[in-house]
Amino acid sequence: MLLSLSDVTKTYPEATAPVLRGVSMTLQAGEMLALTGESGSGKSTLLHLVGGLDSATSGVVAIDGTDLTPLDDAGRAALRRGTLGVIFQQFNLIPSLTVAGNIAFQARLAGCHDPDRTERLASRLGLGPHLDKYPEQLSGGQQQRVAIARTLAPQPRLVLADEPTGNLDEATADTVFDLLCELVSETGAALILVTHSQRLAARMPRQLHLASGQLT
Incomplete structure (x- = not known):
C-alpha cells in the first residue's frame, strides 16, 4: 500500500464547517486515480494533505x-x-532558469540528477528544441510540459497533479494529459489527478468524487 488515508478531517479556523469530513482511501503503487468535485469541495485540500503541504x-x-x-x-x-x-x-x-535548468531543478535537490534522463524527458515531451529558452518564451502548454518533466525527473513514487490542464485549451489539455499518463505509467509511479473535467476523469482507470468534504 503506497498511500492510506484513514478518517481524515480538515477544518480551518475561519470556516463554519469542515472542508474534509472522515475521508478514507487507499492507493496502490502504480495505480492511477482521478479525483473530481465541484469548486470548493476540498479536492486541493486533500491533495495538499497527501503532499505534506498542510496538516x-x-x-x-x-x-x-x-x-x-x-x-x-x-x-x-x-x-x-x-x-x-x-x-x-x-x-x-x-523564470531565471532555462527549460533545462527547470527540468533538472527538482532532481538536483533530491541528489539524483541524471542529465541523460533530463534529455530523454525533454525529448518525449517535445521540449528538445527549447532547452535553452526561458519560461517566458514558451506557450502555456510548453510550460506545463516543463513542469511535468521537472516533477518526473527525480522518479517519484507518487505524483500529485492539481488541475494540471486547467489553464490550457482543450486540444492542448488532451495532449498534456496523454503525455502525463504515459510517462507516469512507464515509471511505475502512482498518480492522483485532480480535475474538474469529467471527460478527462473518465479516461482514468479509477475515479473518486468529493462532495461536501466526503468521498463517493
Whole structure:
C-alpha cells in the first residue's frame, strides 16, 4: 500500500464547517486515480494533505507506512524531494532558469540528477528544441510540459497533479494529459489527478468524487 488515508478531517479556523469530513482511501503503487468535485469541495485540500503541504486536523495520512502527522517541515520537504512529485495548475517554473535548468531543478535537490534522463524527458515531451529558452518564451502548454518533466525527473513514487490542464485549451489539455499518463505509467509511479473535467476523469482507470468534504 503506497498511500492510506484513514478518517481524515480538515477544518480551518475561519470556516463554519469542515472542508474534509472522515475521508478514507487507499492507493496502490502504480495505480492511477482521478479525483473530481465541484469548486470548493476540498479536492486541493486533500491533495495538499497527501503532499505534506498542510496538516490534517484529525485522522492519519500515511505514505509507504509513514504517518505524515508527526513529520516536521524538513521531514515533509524531504518526502516531497524524493517520494512525492507535485504538478500545479500555475506551472510554478523558475523564470531565471532555462527549460533545462527547470527540468533538472527538482532532481538536483533530491541528489539524483541524471542529465541523460533530463534529455530523454525533454525529448518525449517535445521540449528538445527549447532547452535553452526561458519560461517566458514558451506557450502555456510548453510550460506545463516543463513542469511535468521537472516533477518526473527525480522518479517519484507518487505524483500529485492539481488541475494540471486547467489553464490550457482543450486540444492542448488532451495532449498534456496523454503525455502525463504515459510517462507516469512507464515509471511505475502512482498518480492522483485532480480535475474538474469529467471527460478527462473518465479516461482514468479509477475515479473518486468529493462532495461536501466526503468521498463517493
